[in-house]
Amino acid sequence: MVIVDKEFGEVLVRKNALSSGIKFSVSTSGRLQMSVPKYTNNFLAKRFLNANRELIREKLPVKDPATQRARDAKKKILTKKAKEYLPYRLEYFAKRYGYQYSRVRFSHASTRWGSCSSNRTISLNIGLMQVPKPLQDYVLLHELAHLNHMDHSPAFWAEVKSHDPHYKDHRRRLKAFSPGV
Numbered sequence: 125m126v127i128v129d130k131e132f133g134e135v136l137v138r139k140n141a142l143s144s145g146i147k148f149s150v151s152t153s154g155r156l157q158m159s160v161p162k163y164t165n166n167f168l169a170k171r172f173l174n175a176n177r178e179l180i181r182e183k184l185p186v187k188d189p190a191t192q193r194a195r196d197a198k199k200k201i202l203t204k205k206a207k208e209y210l211p212y213r214l215e216y217f218a219k220r221y222g223y224q225y226s227r228v229r230f231s232h233a234s235t236r237w238g239s240c241s242s243n244r245t246i247s248l249n250i251g252l253m254q255v256p257k258p259l260q261d262y263v264l265l266h267e268l269a270h271l272n273h274m275d276h277s278p279a280f281w282a283e284v285k286s287h288d289p290h291y292k293d294h295r296r297r298l299k300a301f302s303p304g305v
């Protein structure tokens with residue numbers, strides 16, 4: 125659940141069956157997160173937040189709501205750009221190398237650039253719109269190769285390499301970027 129706070133903006137509240145206390149953390153994008161016991165409702169979560177305001181201010185660099193809004197706006201623009209461009213590029217490679225996928229989805233997960241599920245759905249991170257083209261293409265070719273190999277076996281990498289001979293370099297350079305928006 126998400127609560128909206130005047131000072132901290134949107135706060136993500138995670139219920140944790142195993143925890144008996146409250147824990148605060150900040151996501152890579154600057155959003156405040158609270159881990160709370162399972163029984164916690166909206167009212168209690170707000171009370172925990174109020175009681176810990178001082179501590180959060182001191183220990184956690186939470187972005188203010190204006191920054192949060194700017195981030196949300198950026199996410200919207202990237203999503204639009206990604207939807208306009210990535211399916212077209214993916215289709216181009218699929219045609220060229222004879223791949224068939226069932227559909228494309230978009231994500232904004234902060235941990236991965238893309239994925240390919242066993243039902244042949246390819247997910248692409250909107251953050252790809254912020255990385256250099258050769259690295260973006262590498263991710264698309266990587267996910268397409270998963271249509272034939274659902275693992276990272278030598279055969280998988282050989283297939284990636286056949287379409288992107290510099291994939292090792294691209295993969296290394298991609299590590300300098302974060303998928304999170």
Ligand SMILES: [Zn+2]
Pocket residue numbers: 266270275276
């Ligand atoms: Zn992979």
